[in-house]
Amino acid sequence: MNEQLEQQPKATQQSPPPNYLVWAILTTILCCLPFGIVSIVYAAQVNSKWQMGDFEGAKLSSKNARLWAWISFGVALAGALLWFLLVIFGVFAGLGLGMLEGIDI
Amino acid sequence: MKKFFFGGLLIALAGLAVLFFVLDPAEHILFPRCVFYSLSGWYCPGCGSQRAIHSLLHLKMAGVVQNNFLFLPAVLAIAFHFVHPLFNRWFGWKLPNVFYMKNTPWVIFGIILLFWLLRNLPFYPFSVLAPG
Numbered sequence: 340m341n342e343q344l345e346q347q348p349k350a351t352q353q354s355p356p357p358n359y360l361v362w363a364i365l366t367t368i369l370c371c372l373p374f375g376i377v378s379i380v381y382a383a384q385v386n387s388k389w390q391m392g393d394f395e396g397a398k399l400s401s402k403n404a405r406l407w408a409w410i411s412f413g414v415a416l417a418g419a420l421l422w423f424l425l426v427i428f429g430v431f432a433g434l435g436l437g438m439l440e441g442i443d444i
Numbered sequence: 445m446k447k448f449f450f451g452g453l454l455i456a457l458a459g460l461a462v463l464f465f466v467l468d469p470a471e472h473i474l475f476p477r478c479v480f481y482s483l484s485g486w487y488c489p490g491c492g493s494q495r496a497i498h499s500l501l502h503l504k505m506a507g508v509v510q511n512n513f514l515f516l517p518a519v520l521a522i523a524f525h526f527v528h529p530l531f532n533r534w535f536g537w538k539l540p541n542v543f544y545m546k547n548t549p550w551v552i553f554g555i556i557l558l559f560w561l562l563r564n565l566p567f568y569p570f571s572v573l574a575p576g
Binding site: 422 | 473474476477479480488489490493512514515518521522525526543544545546548549550552553556557
């Protein structure tokens with residue numbers, strides 16, 4: 340029994356590493372910079388490397404896919420926060436200008 | 445700890461959904477503009493998604509498709525990813541895990557790149573793909 344198990348290649352005993360393709364799609368369609376595309380390419384590498392038997396390479400690509408999905412999300416979040424700051428700043432600047440207009444010189 | 449995290453995430457998502465339902469991103473300055481579009485003047489594959497969310501929450505499917513042609517397929521694909529293991533368990537179906545097939549990422553990669561290119565062409569019929 341044990342010998343049979345050991346003869347099996349490692350790959351058939353476990354599933355491939357996560358390719359995070361869903362998150363890549365999510366960040367690509369829902370946010371703006373092309374980093375989600377990078378994540379999709381790494382996701383493709385996870386699947387193909389796993390099927391070729393390059394398990395270490397598949398794991399590395401999996402890590403990179405996750406990294407770039409997070410980068411894509413992080414940049415979108417940072418952009419959104421920056422936008423809010425600009426809006427708030429703009430509103431206050433507008434209020435300030437409004438006050439200036441009220442002063443007759 | 446994890447419970448609190450997911451609870452907070454759920455509340456944040458619900459708050460965002462309410463915000464996107466009440467306010468139209470096309471009319472309010474509060475919603476961030478696409479960074480890529482602002483810098484380059486070109487649409488990216490995600491342009492129009494905020495307006496698409498607004499339309500989706502109002503169940504205006506035409507608005508969703510007009511603003512971002514890939515938005516609905518993307519949402520359905522993501523929903524499938526999370527729901528299909530449950531269906532397989534409950535009903536004994538054998539829905540495949542599509543995202544782990546060898547060529548799926550490349551097909552999606554191709555579709556998104558093609559969409560990105562075509563929606564920036566300023567003439568009919570491709571101009572239909574531009575958001576708005």
